[in-house]
Each structure stands twice: as structure tokens, then as C-alpha cells.
Amino acid sequence: MFSAIISIRRMQYLIFLCIVTLLLSVLNAYTQDDPGMLTLDRLFTNNEFISERFGPARWLEDGSGYTTLESSESETGGREIVKYDPESGDRTILVTSEQLVPEGEENPLQISDYHWSPDGSKLLIFTNTQRVWRYHTRGDYWVMDLESGQLTQLGTFAEPSTMMFAKFSPDGKKVGYVVKHNIYVEDMATSQVKQLTFDGTEDMINGTFDWVYEEEFGLRDGFRWSPDSKSIAYWQLDASEVRDFFMINNTDSLYSYIIPVQYPKVGQTLSACRVGVIPVEGGNTVWMQLDGDPQNNYIARMEWAANSDEIIFQYLNRHQNTIQLMLGDAQTGEVKNIYTEKDDAWLDVIDDLVWMDDGTSFTWVSEQTGWRHIYVISRDGKSVQPVTKGDFDVISIQNIDVKNGYVYFIASPDNAAQRYLFRVPLDGKKDAERLTPIDEPGYHRYQVSPDSKWAIHTFMNTSTPMTIDLVSLPNHKSVRMLVDNKELKEKLSQLDMNPVEFFKVDIGDGVELDGWMIKPPDFDPDKEYPILFHVYGEPAGQRVLDIPPRLWHVMMSQQGYIVACVDNRGTPAPKGNKWRKSIYMQIGILSSADQAKAAEIIGGWDYVDEDRIAIWGWSGGGSSTLQAMFRYPEIYHTGMSVAPVPDQQLYDAIYQERYMRTVEENPEGFENGSPINHAKNLEGNLLIVHGTGDDNVHYQGTEKLINELIKYNKYFTMMAYPNRSHGIYEGEGTTLHLYELLTRYLMTNMPPGEK
Numbered sequence: 001m002f003s004a005i006i007s008i009r010r011m012q013y014l015i016f017l018c019i020v021t022l023l024l025s026v027l028n029a030y031t032q033d034d035p036g037m038l039t040l041d042r043l044f045t046n047n048e049f050i051s052e053r054f055g056p057a058r059w060l061e062d063g064s065g066y067t068t069l070e071s072s073e074s075e076t077g078g079r080e081i082v083k084y085d086p087e088s089g090d091r092t093i094l095v096t097s098e099q100l101v102p103e104g105e106e107n108p109l110q111i112s113d114y115h116w117s118p119d120g121s122k123l124l125i126f127t128n129t130q131r132v133w134r135y136h137t138r139g140d141y142w143v144m145d146l147e148s149g150q151l152t153q154l155g156t157f158a159e160p161s162t163m164m165f166a167k168f169s170p171d172g173k174k175v176g177y178v179v180k181h182n183i184y185v186e187d188m189a190t191s192q193v194k195q196l197t198f199d200g201t202e203d204m205i206n207g208t209f210d211w212v213y214e215e216e217f218g219l220r221d222g223f224r225w226s227p228d229s230k231s232i233a234y235w236q237l238d239a240s241e242v243r244d245f246f247m248i249n250n251t252d253s254l255y256s257y258i259i260p261v262q263y264p265k266v267g268q269t270l271s272a273c274r275v276g277v278i279p280v281e282g283g284n285t286v287w288m289q290l291d292g293d294p295q296n297n298y299i300a301r302m303e304w305a306a307n308s309d310e311i312i313f314q315y316l317n318r319h320q321n322t323i324q325l326m327l328g329d330a331q332t333g334e335v336k337n338i339y340t341e342k343d344d345a346w347l348d349v350i351d352d353l354v355w356m357d358d359g360t361s362f363t364w365v366s367e368q369t370g371w372r373h374i375y376v377i378s379r380d381g382k383s384v385q386p387v388t389k390g391d392f393d394v395i396s397i398q399n400i401d402v403k404n405g406y407v408y409f410i411a412s413p414d415n416a417a418q419r420y421l422f423r424v425p426l427d428g429k430k431d432a433e434r435l436t437p438i439d440e441p442g443y444h445r446y447q448v449s450p451d452s453k454w455a456i457h458t459f460m461n462t463s464t465p466m467t468i469d470l471v472s473l474p475n476h477k478s479v480r481m482l483v484d485n486k487e488l489k490e491k492l493s494q495l496d497m498n499p500v501e502f503f504k505v506d507i508g509d510g511v512e513l514d515g516w517m518i519k520p521p522d523f524d525p526d527k528e529y530p531i532l533f534h535v536y537g538e539p540a541g542q543r544v545l546d547i548p549p550r551l552w553h554v555m556m557s558q559q560g561y562i563v564a565c566v567d568n569r570g571t572p573a574p575k576g577n578k579w580r581k582s583i584y585m586q587i588g589i590l591s592s593a594d595q596a597k598a599a600e601i602i603g604g605w606d607y608v609d610e611d612r613i614a615i616w617g618w619s620g621g622g623s624s625t626l627q628a629m630f631r632y633p634e635i636y637h638t639g640m641s642v643a644p645v646p647d648q649q650l651y652d653a654i655y656q657e658r659y660m661r662t663v664e665e666n667p668e669g670f671e672n673g674s675p676i677n678h679a680k681n682l683e684g685n686l687l688i689v690h691g692t693g694d695d696n697v698h699y700q701g702t703e704k705l706i707n708e709l710i711k712y713n714k715y716f717t718m719m720a721y722p723n724r725s726h727g728i729y730e731g732e733g734t735t736l737h738l739y740e741l742l743t744r745y746l747m748t749n750m751p752p753g754e755k
Contacts, residue, residue: 008606036333038555040743042735049491049551051466052483059615060120063451069111072097081123086454087471088582089480095123098140099149102142109142121146122188124168124175130161133211133695134726139222141166141177141375143188155179155187157193163210165221169229171738174280176223176232178207183223183234185280195287196232196278202262203240210239210262210271215696217300217349229310231279231330235299236459237271247693251722261695264653266670267662270295273400275302275313277330278362281644288328288335290315298654306359307380311531319710320346325381338381340728341366343577346658352353352397356426361406363387363400367577374407376426393574395419399448400426402425408435408448408473416514416573417502417546419443421455423474435476444545448473456482461546462500462516465489470727496521497554502546507597514544514573515566515598518557519755523607527754530612532746533599535628537591538620539583539659542571552739562608568594570729583665584599586675587659599635614750616640616742619726622689624703627673633683638750642689643726645698646676646705650698676705679713685749687717689738691724717745 006098013383029437042048057068065085073082078097084090099449100108113126122143129139139161141154155163158179166177169185171280176185180201186193197206207223214220223234244260264270270293276285288311290297298320302313305327315324325339341347354363361383364375372394374387383695388394392413398421399408404425412418421444424432436444442461449455458473459479468483504512520529534553544567553563568591570583583590595615604612615636616623622644628640645651648670663670671677690702699720709716719741725729728738 005708011149012574017154032715033690035491035494037558038495038551039554040736040740043555044739045553049488051488052485054468054483057447057456058114058116059447059449059454060116061118061450063449063453064457066449066454067094067116069114072108074098076101076106076108079111079339081111082272086472089692093147095144099144099151100125101401102153104150112136112139115167117168118170119172119380121167122172126166128161132164132220133258134606135220137208138162139166141175143175146494147336152191152333153659155184155193165223167221167225169225169280170227171229172231173499176225176280178223180206180382181205183207183278184233185232194280194282196280196282197234197236203238205235205237205271205620207234209235209337210237210242211652211695212264212652213237213271213273213298216652216658217298219300224302224311226277226304226305226308226330229280231277231308233277233302233304233330234310235273235275235302236285237273238294240270242271243268243294245695245698247695249693250725251627259693263695264658265650266649266660267664268475268653270318270653271298273297274300275311275328276333277311277328288313288326289333290326292317292333294539301351301353303353306355306362312353312362314349316347316349318657319661320654323347323350336723338379339364339377339384341368343367343581343692347582354397354400356400356402363397364518365394365397371579372574372577374409374424376428385428386423387426388432389428390426390431391576393576395574398446399450399452401452402426404452406452408452408731410444410446412574415441415546416542416575417443417516417544418461419445421446421476433474435474436749439553442485454479455478460548462549465492465548472745494549495554495560498523498557500549502544505601507594507601511569511594513566513568513594515564515602516549517562517564518543518549518553519559519562519607520560524754525607528607528609529560529562529754530614530750531564531608532556532750533595533613533615533628534563534618534621535595535615535624536619536621537568537571537595537617537627538587539570539572539580540620540655541572544565544573548755552743555620556743556746556752559747560591561614562745564602566595566602567599568592568598570650583659585660585669586673587656587669588623588627588675589669591624595624595628596632596635599632603635609755612637612750614638614640614746616746618642620645622697623675626686627678627688630681630735633681636684638685638746640689640745642738643691643728644688644702644705645680645697646708647674649674650701676701677706677713679705679708682709682714682716685717685745686714687719687742687745689719689721689728689741691726691729693723694726 026180067083069079076097080097081095083092091247097108100541108339109127112129115124125142129136144151162386168326183196200206209219239262242262245263250256276287278285296318298316300314301314305312311328321343323341324337328335352365375386397409406423408423420436422432445458460466465485465488469481472481483689503516615628622641625639625641630634692699
């Protein structure tokens with residue numbers, strides 16, 4: 001009898017699935033020619049909604065103009081490099097695509113990136129690139145002499161696509177680069193190559209970084225030229241004691257093979273890190289003489305200290321709650337601590353250290369008042385003067401105009417979802433002034449010229465796709481449009497969609513969360529609709545922003561869903577230290593409680609069907625989805641978790657220890673904060689998606705979760721994408737397939753439409 005009931009239910013499910021599949025096919029065919037309706041094909045096959053291309057742009061050092069890449073109209077195709085005068089708009093072709101054709105070849109070099117020599121006479125071209133983890137940082141380099149037009153390949157001794165981080169010396173006479181974890185210098189006049197380090201291996205890493213430094217500190221380029229061009233300071237990582245995590249490739253050959261990744265998990269051995277200085281002419285490295293275990297401290301940033309005698313670096317303890325700012329002597333290796341920053345939770349590495357006043361002071365960013373503000377610190381660290389003040393966060397510094405005494409920065413004191421440009425005198429004697437016009441609410445980015453007279457300005461909001469114009473500063477007057485996205489605007493204007501609505505939800509105890517919502521086009525407030533929450537929830541990302549919505553979310557609203565997003569406490573919104581660091585030692589616990597409380601309140605709104613609440617997310621959002629489905633099954637009925645971290649013990653040391661410390665120090669936090677330990681509570685519909693080649697969030701965690709769900713006899717759906725990385729985009733048809741899977745699963749398990 002019981003078997004017969006199961007068979008009937010299975011048959012009912014299969015019939016319903018067939019109906020959904022048929023409806024999707026009919027819908028796709030019916031709406032394909034309707035400009036108001038979105039389809040998966042329009043989004044992921046036809047790519048109809050692509051923004052115009054711009055850049056990369058480079059300001060000239062004197063601010064007299066900028067250069068950028070543009071498509072060539074010549075027979076050779078490719079792209080050419082042009083220069084624009086910001087005031088007049090005069091356009092000059094500096095390098096044609098014909099000039100980029102190497103001798104004996106027919107096609108021009110495909111420029112992935114480029115840089116100018118200090119005097120602007122030579123062009124360094126990065127081409128033929130290959131991906132290293134997330135980014136294309138390995139490739140070939142060529143130099144073009146603008147006067148002679150000569151095109152010369154660098155590092156001809158190296159295998160193709162093995163060179164990294166080539167850059168001119170300050171005097172423009174040499175180029176330094178990394179090949180297979182060793183540092184080389186090449187003379188521009190003679191093409192003579194000098195090898196500086198000789199111990200580079202897969203374990204001994206010179207001039208670049210291991211996986212975890214790259215992923216969590218954003219460090220890739222690991223060497224710095226001295227101002228006098230006579231020395232190079234560089235990082236060296238000894239990864240010989242870091243354990244390998246093995247990924248398995250089952251599909252690219254007759255026999256499977258393993259892919260080892262040096263990956264320190266929580267509490268495990270890290271690479272030993274040190275920094276040193278080596279003469280460009282060759283010789284011994286002078287290593288900085290640091291106290292402390294090099295395997296349990298980080299050197300998270302390093303630069304020359306406004307001269308060629310000292311380097312400055314940020315020495316971070318393993319708990320990442322203390323930064324010692326150190327000056328190191330390039331000749332002796334002696335170091336001294338000039339300034340220390342501490343926090344009860346964690347500290348973010350500072351990217352805004354800029355030297356001023358002939359190296360007697362520098363800028364710094366600190367949260368010591370509870371808000372992120374700019375300071376000027378003397379070289380000896382004894383004088384610390386605030387530049388900005390008030391109950392708001394400085395999000396990032398855009399430029400420091402030492403000549404005129406101003407610092408330009410991004411902030412948004414009144415709306416955490418938006419971004420605006422401000423400036424303030426460096427002496428801190430006046431309040432900051434907003435430069436972005438009041439009548440342009442939204443999200444603004446800037447690439448400010450070195451002299452702070454101009455900026456390449458990017459603007460967008462939920463109803464405006466990205467536009468880019470050139471503005472003069474400080475009056476913020478638009479000089480000319482660079483990207484207007486007219487065609488994209490026209491396509492978007494035809495879409496049948498409701499505007500994105502921002503809202504706030506009070507979850508009690510004085511906590512108010514920001515959110516956005518897209519309602520179905522034919523929304524009727526007297527009816528109830530299913531709701532799909534998009535979530536991230538961790539300290540690495542903010543999702544409630546005044547930017548154009550994902551068009552897949554718009555498509556789902558067109559199908560009859562309310563699509564919403566809420567940022568819980570702990571997300572990196574500019575709301576002060578207390579907001580961001582409330583999540584410390586309780587990743588997955590506080591965030592899921594905030595999300596659940598918000599979902600419960602929203603579920604009680606008149607037009608939301610509380611019996612049809614779904615949630616989906618990727619990476620940290622995938623983890624948050626699991627938390628929702630396992631910890632709050634009475635609220636969430638359907639979840640779609642992509643590339644999640646089910647067990648926090650399995651993630652990398654730098655990220656997880658920053659927010660949670662180690663399992664030994666915080667056993668209760670790791671136990672309660674890991675979704676896998678709550679899997680037995682699953683009641684609703686759950687889809688889990690993961691790439692088996694994910695070097696970031698390992699497929700291992702999903703396999704462990706599968707075992708736990710099986711243990712408790714919990715039904716779920718699983719999709720593994722062979723050899724795909726964390727982004728799950730490699731391979732023909734992958735993105736379309738993934739989003740069709742998500743769409744089909746949601747529509748099958750939580751049908752759209754009002755009731």
C-alpha cells in the first residue's frame with residue numbers, strides 16, 4: 001500500500017514536471033519575439049543586453065589626457081590605442097593595429113592590458129593570457145617604442161604565456177617580471193636579461209603568491225621597483241608545508257587525474273612569508289628581520305616608503321585583529337614599528353597609504369572611532385591627525401591632491417545603497433563637501449586624473465544602465481559622454497517590469513535592515529504572490545545596492561514572483577564598525593537569524609504568500625540558503641544553493657579565521673554556524689549546485705552535506721557541473737543550462753502567480 005502511494009505521488013510529480021517543461025517551452029517560443037518579455041535565450045544565448053565597451057583607460061601622469069583601447073577600422077582588425085585631450089576632446093591615434101602586428105605574423109597582438117613607461121615613450125603590452133585561479137595574470141609581454149615603432153617581445157627565453165606582472169622601472173630603462181616563481185630584469189636598450197632569484201619552485205614562490213594570499217588579500221603582483229630603479233623589494237612565500245587539496249578531473253582524458261592546490265584550511269599550516277630587497281644588478285637579498293613565526297603572521301601590503309632606503313609594510317597577526325605598520329631598512333633588514341592598529345574583531349588591510357610632504361607623512365584609514373575615516377600620520381607615527389570626521393564611513397580614497405591640499409573619496413552618509421564623490425581639505429579643518437550632483441541619485445564610480453582636474457565618471461542606478469562620461473572637477477560638470485548605452489537603454493525601456501523598490505524592515509531591538517523588491521508587472525496589491533529572496537549574507541559582499549537588477553530576477557518577476565533581497569548585519573555596508581563586525585565569531589548564525597526575521601515579517605505583508613517563500617544564493621549566499629532551509633524550515637519552503645560552504649572547517653584559513661578564529665578557539669561557533677550540522681531539519685524543497693573543479697569552495701563540502709542528508713533520509717535535488725570552477729561558467733552552454741535549471745526548479749516546486 002505504502003509503495004503504491006509513493007508511485008502515485010511520483011507519477012503526479014512527473015506529470016507536473018512535464019507540464020512545467022511544456023509551459024517553459026511554450027513561453028520561450030511565445031515571448032521570444034516580444035521585446036517586453038525576457039527569456040533565458042535572450043539573456044544567455046543571444047546576449048541581447050550587453051553594455052557598450054570602454055577601456056581600460058589610463059590617465060597620463062600630468063593629467064593632460066588619457067589613453068584607451070578602441071576597435072580598429074583597418075583591415076587587420078584588433079584594437080588600437082588612442083589618446084584624448086580632456087578639455088578639447090581631440091583624438092590622437094598613438095598605436096595603430098597595424099603597428100601591433102609582429103614581424104612575420106599576419107594578425108595584431110590582442111591587448112589584454114597595457115601600461116606606459118614613466119616618460120610615455122614606450123608601451124608595455126600584455127597579451128596571450130592564461131587564467132591563474134580567478135584572473136588572467138600569466139601571458140606574454142611586448143614593448144613598443146612609439147618613436148621608432150619597433151615592437152619587441154620580452155622574455156623570449158620563457159615558454160609562451162608564462163610571464164607575470166611585467167612593469168617598467170621608474171627610470172624607464174628596464175622591465176621587471178616573474179617567470180615560474182623567479183624574478184627577472186630585462187634591459188630595454190640591450191635586451192639583456194638578468195635573473196635575480198634562483199630558488200623559485202612550486203613551493204618557493206618569489207614575486208607572486210599562493211592561492212590563499214591571492215584570494216583573501218587580493219595579492220597577485222609580488223614585487224616593487226625602488227624609486228631610484230636600483231633595487232626590487234619582493235615577497236617570498238615558502239609553501240612547502242601547506243597541504244595540497246586534490247581535485248579530480250574525470251572528463252578530459254581516458255584516465256582521471258588529480259589537480260593539487262596548495263590550500264590551507266582553517267587552523268592548518270600557512271605559507272611562511274617574508275619580504276626582502278635585492279639589487280637589480282644581482283646579489284643577495286636583504287631580508288626584513290621580523291619577530292614572530294612567519295607561518296602565523298601575514299605581510300598583507302608592502303611598498304617603498306617614499307625613498308629608496310626603506311620599505312613600509314603591514315604586518316598582520318594570524319587573528320587579523322592587529323596591524324603593525326613597519327619600516328624596514330633596505331640595506332640592513334632592520335625593522336621598526338611606527339604605528340599599530342587593533343580591533344576587538346578583525347581589521348581590513350589598508351590600500352590607501354599615500355606618502356605626502358616629501359615622505360614626512362602618509363594617509364591612513366582607520367575605524368578607531370567606530371566609523372571608517374581618513375587620517376594623516378607622521379613618518380614616526382607620533383602624530384595622528386583626522387582628516388574626515390562624523391557618523392559616516394569613508395568607503396574608498398579616489399585621489400590625493402597634495403599640491404592643492406585635498407583628498408577625494410567615496411562615501412554615502414545618508415543611503416548605504418548608493419555611492420558619491422566627496423572631497424575634504426587634507427588639514428581636516430573643514431567638513432567634506434559632496435561633488436556628485438544631488439540630482440543624480442545612485443551608484444557612482446570615478447577614475448580621477450592625477451591632478452584632480454578631471455575624472456572618468458561611471459553612473460548607474462536601478463533604472464539606469466551604466467553610463468560613462470568625462471567630468472571636470474571640482475564642479476563635476478559633464479564635458480562629454482564616453483558610453484551612453486543608448487541601444488541597451490532602448491531595450492530595457494521596452495521591458496514589461498515594475499521598478500525596483502527599496503524598503504527597510506524593522507526586525508526589533510533597534511535593528512533596521514535594507515532591502516529591495518521587484519514586483520510582477522501586473523501586480524495587484526489585493527492578491528498574494530510567491531516571493532524569491534536573493535541572499536549573500538557574509539562580510540565579503542553587499543547586495544542591496546542602487547544598481548541595475550539582474551535581468552534573470554526581472555524575468556522571474558515577469559513569471560509572477562516577487563523577487564527581493566535583504567542585507568543582514570555583518571554585510572560590508574557603510575553603516576559603521578558595529579554594524580559590520582556584529583557578525584564576529586558567529587558567521588551563519590546572526591546573519592541567518594536576521595534574514596529569517598525579515599522573511600517572516602515580509603511574509604506577513606498583505607500581498608506576500610507566506611506559504612510560498614523561496615531563497616537562493618551563490619557561494620556565501622549558497623551557505624545562507626542552506627542556513628535558511630535547515631534552521632528555519634517553518635519560513636522557507638524552497639531553496640536553491642549554488643557553490644555553498646556547508647562546513648566552515650573546510651574553508652580557507654585567512655577568510656574563515658578572520659571572522660571565526662579557529663575551531664579550537666570557537667568550537668560552538670563552528671558547530672552552530674555550519675549548515676551541515678542542521679541538515680536533519682530540512683523539510684522543504686532543496687536544490688544544491690556545485691562545480692567539481694571549484695578550487696575556492698571545494699566540492700568536498702557538498703559531498704559531505706549529501707552524506708548528511710542521506711543519513712537523515714532527506715529528499716533533495718543535486719546538480720554537479722564537471723570541472724567547473726566557483727563561477728560555474730566554463731564549457732559551452734553552461735550558463736544557460738544552470739539558469740534553466742534554477743528556473744525550472746523554482747517553477748516546479750513553487751509555482752508562480754497570484755492567488
